[in-house]
Amino acid sequence: MTRSATLPLADVACCVPLVRQPLTADSAADLARTLKAIADPARLRLLSMIAAHEGAEACVCDLTEPLGLSQPTVSHHLRVLVDAGLLTRDKRGVWAYFTLVPGALDSLADVLSSRGAAAASV
Amino acid sequence: MTRSATLPLADVACCVPLVRQPLTADSAADLARTLKAIADPARLRLLSMIAAHEGAEACVCDLTEPLGLSQPTVSHHLRVLVDAGLLTRDKRGVWAYFTLVPGALDSLADVLSSRGAAAASV
DNA sequence: ACCAGATATCGACGTCTGTCAATACGCCGG
């Protein structure tokens, strides 16, 4: 299933806003892959909930109930986000803590925006 | 097929970056709808090609061949983008010219970015 | 009025995706 571990997000979001020059088929495919990862209500809410959670991290048990989805489904969505390079998983003991990858969403935003897109964080 | 003419893009992208506070189910659904519209290689390239085309507009005939997809398919993708509020269609004579909606992609970028998101252009 | 060309719509097809129940895996406490 093309479970292509951690996409080259940097490659996707490194360069020019897409409105500046026509995307190649490859760049478009890469960018689309990343966008597909966040183009889902459940995953958007997950990103949002994790970011807003105390310590900017959360475990599956924090997310299942407020989302209203089953534990396997939440786990599945989190995997998609990790594979897309948007989240990191940190397993401490029995719990798996998820955190936003710093700058990942910003890089994505930069590609979409026609404004200059300041160099992403570190 | 929920052909919900022209989504309230402004409603989606008006407010806070999604990393600032948890999205409601409704906001997440709206945002996801718009993101789904661009989360496709063909549609990303269409946006990109239109933006880069002379006069920042293009007709279907300009796009079919470079994309390598059939005319009905291109027409379909363009419709999705128009319905999502990202493109406008302007039929002049036999040709249909498509243009980016100013600020639409920028608004989207602002919701994704954690950076302040300046008020979108005019 | 007719025809040719550009675009839109329709119907069908295979594939991908989101969801769940069931189950497996890993870690910890007793």
Next chain:
DNA sequence: CCGGCGTATTGACAGACGTCGATATCTGGT
């Protein structure tokens, strides 16, 4: 070492999606 708990994986299924060929619609010219 065993049982409980949090998480991940599997298998199955319904619905959505991208694509095409065929066809309809509209426009401009002859």
